[in-house]
Amino acid sequence: MLNLLTSTQIRQADSHTISKDQISSIDLMETAAVAFTDIFTNQYPQKSTSISIYCGTGNNGGDGLAIARQLKQRGYSAISVKIARFTDKASPEFDANLKRLAEVDVAPVEIKNDNFEGENAVVVIDALLGTGLSRPVEGYYRALIEFLNKIPAKIVSVDIPSGFCCEDHIDPKAAVIHSDLTITFQLPKINFFFPESGAAINRFEIADIGLDEEFLAGQDSHFKLIRREDVQKILRPRKQFSHKGTFGHGLIVAGSDQTMGAALLCAEACMQTGAGLTTACIPPQGLAGLNARIPEIMAIIRERSFTFTDLEKYNAIAAGPGLGYSEETVKLIKDMVLKSQVPLVIDADALNMLSQRLEWLKKLPDYSILTPHMKEFDRLFGQHNTWWGRVETAKKKAAENQLIIVLKNRYTFIVMPDGKVCINPTGSPSMSTGGMGDVLTGMIVSFLAQGYEPKDAAILGTYIHGYCGENYPGYICPPSALVKNIPIKISEIMGENWL
Template sequence: MKTIMTAAQTRDADRHTIEYGHITSLDLMEKTSLAFATTFIQLYPDKNTSILVCCGTGNNGGDGLAVARILQAQGYDGITVWIARFSMQESENFTSNLSRLRGTPVPIAELLPAAKLPPIQQDVIVDALLGSGLNKPLGGDWLNLAQHINQAHRNTVAVDIPTGLRADGLMPDSDYAVYAGDVISFHRPKLSFFFPESARAMERFQVVDIGLDDDFIESLPGNYLLVEATDAQHFYKRRKPFSHKGTYGHALVIAGSEPTMGAAILACGASVYAGAGLTSACIPEAGLTALNACYPEVMYWPRHDTPTTGLEKTDAVAIGPGLGQTDIDLHRILTGLTKPPVIDADALTFLSQHPRLLQKLPKLSILTPHMKEFDRLFGTHSNWWDRLQTAKEKAVAFGIIIILKNRYTFIVLPDGNVAINPTGNPAMASGGMGDVLTGVLVSLLAQGYAPREAAILGCYLHGLAGDRLHAGGLDVVPATQVIAEIPRAIASLHD
């Protein structure tokens, strides 16, 4: 997993690379700008595209000046540069790149404080105004310029980070930002990209390698880690010759009520398709026909046998999908478990009503709340930064794993580290996805994966299955299709 740096650590990595990498800061900026321009050309290959490059007078603006020069040299003749002279200061690299740009035909206009802003007529805007050093809301001339850019309704590409979006930490809803359809970020994504509040400033991001020292970056203190495909490949255990269904464990799913039997069936199906040797469904008898019709591989576990009896014969237990207001003795089950369960949906609601039970859960239990379930458990939060800090605190305090579900799921571990899962897409925003994830997780636990591995691998595979379907042309990905795609997602780890 890759360490996600803070803005301050990114500057440290720049300085380290310059000091020990035998490269000047100006040459590193040139390398950075070339990486940006290369990706920009892939986004906008038509060299007749007119481009407005908006630059501040710091290093982000220096990047923008270099990008304008590089694009002009590549045949983009319709480039105009605006320089926001809202400060008396300018960085040395900005000054050097401005001198270089003046030797080209690219027209340069300087925007002065309180001056009327010219109309924007270009097809594409490059935002190179402030970069990742911002730690306060935009105001004054900067705010006016950001609003002017957004009101032009042009395709905008941000250099490293949209102006006005903080790289890390709390992101107040009141902050205004330039809205970028695309962000080309340098070497590592910014932590803020993974929070829902970033949606007001950006739609997509790509990361380009600029040659920073990865060993130095990984030595930096920090507990935000980005899950990669290589991590999933490392965790995954290939099936061995002469193995049998007993080799891959017995998963029990305690779920479902008459009105919400589908949740239980989805979780059970995901357990089967994710590879559990045996899957049993503890559901109301009324759901047995539907279960047999959908997944005849799943065994029936009579509901009256639920309280602790026989649970020791299973390898992993999931509790909660579609359970509703059940007559099951959840208190007795949760306090009687000896192995880490997966706790979801209505079982999370039960925990929120009986918070002392959190102290009695087996260590490394996996809780899978969405935002509302999390706030019911641990108190209302007004933003995702505070929500994640609470998740870290509670995971450490109770020795549990909290999977805080969202577009980018936060897997909060008992050591305080947060693994950020990058797979998944908006096409998966439909009912039943959480039930499928629960089934994948309990399946992996049953197969003998350690809870930490199961949490990270399960989230990755769940999102990967959805990504594969979306890449295949589906703009809406139903939960049932994700289940069917899971074996192919697993097989792709072998590639």
């Protein structure tokens, strides 16, 4: 998995690369400017596009000056450069690139106060402030950021939006550029994956600037980004002479009179993800629907024939989707928590039962997997004002209780008992519809039933779930459609190895 680093660690990587490769910092800056410009020109290929580049006087501004020169040399004819000269200080790299800019006949305009002129450019490149910022922006910089956010131009930020906090709590009141695109250097910043970043970053692209990969991988970081190659390494091809018993037996405890759809989605996802056998533990009213929609799924009627002496025959158990809150279901979940010998996947109504009986957390089998969305998480562990706070709490609770917590969002955080946070990059806003979580639960329990380690089951289920949704050819991806896509997309990820 890709190490995600703090801004301090990335600066250390810069210094290490400069030393190891025996290059100057201005040469590394030139490499970054070329990488940025390659992506930018692909996004804005029309060379008559009017572009204003706003530069601070630090290294981020130095990047902006080098980018201005690169664009001019590539034939972009409507380039203007504006320097926010709010201090007498400037980095050596900024000064060097300012001299180089004169060689291509671009004369920058200096801004020394808050009397900003009207801006008519179609695209603004934001190179005001970089990752070295240690406090919220105030004064003239704040005024300039607020001015730029009001103009109709598209804004493309260099490395990060100016004023953005790369790690730790994101202050919603902080002045930060609202970028349409951020072209970031080498690695995405940790906070790019937190929901509060949405105001500052509509989308981001990564520009490889050649930092030492071995050094990056060797840094200590709790945050890891899941990549396709990681998933490919975990997935196992099906061997000759395999049979249904090879791939385990998953039990889905779900559904009530009004919410059988959740049980059906969860059970079908378990089957489509590859469990050899799937049994749904459902109320009697759901049997006809189960048989009609998914004849491959076996059924246990909860009120008639379910006993916990049967638990031993299941390789993995999931509970909660559409389960309801009857006295019978509360007792059922309690017995499952106390008596199960295999890790459980706990979702939806079962999570809410846990939130009212926190003593059950300690009794869950080790490496059980909780799959809360934001509100379910806060019911379990208390109200939080920031997502950074939620992730910190998840790290603490996962370690205390030897659990895996799958904290669902656009970018889902998979928090391991050792404190590592694996961030899932796949998914799409088209998946924002009821029932998606039920599908995810079925996928995770399926991988558990097939014999994958709990941490790998959580990674596989989350990544493939998002991959199925982001590749769906429609404005909305209904959960029932996503389920049908699962085996096709698993084969696609594995490539030739699935045979």
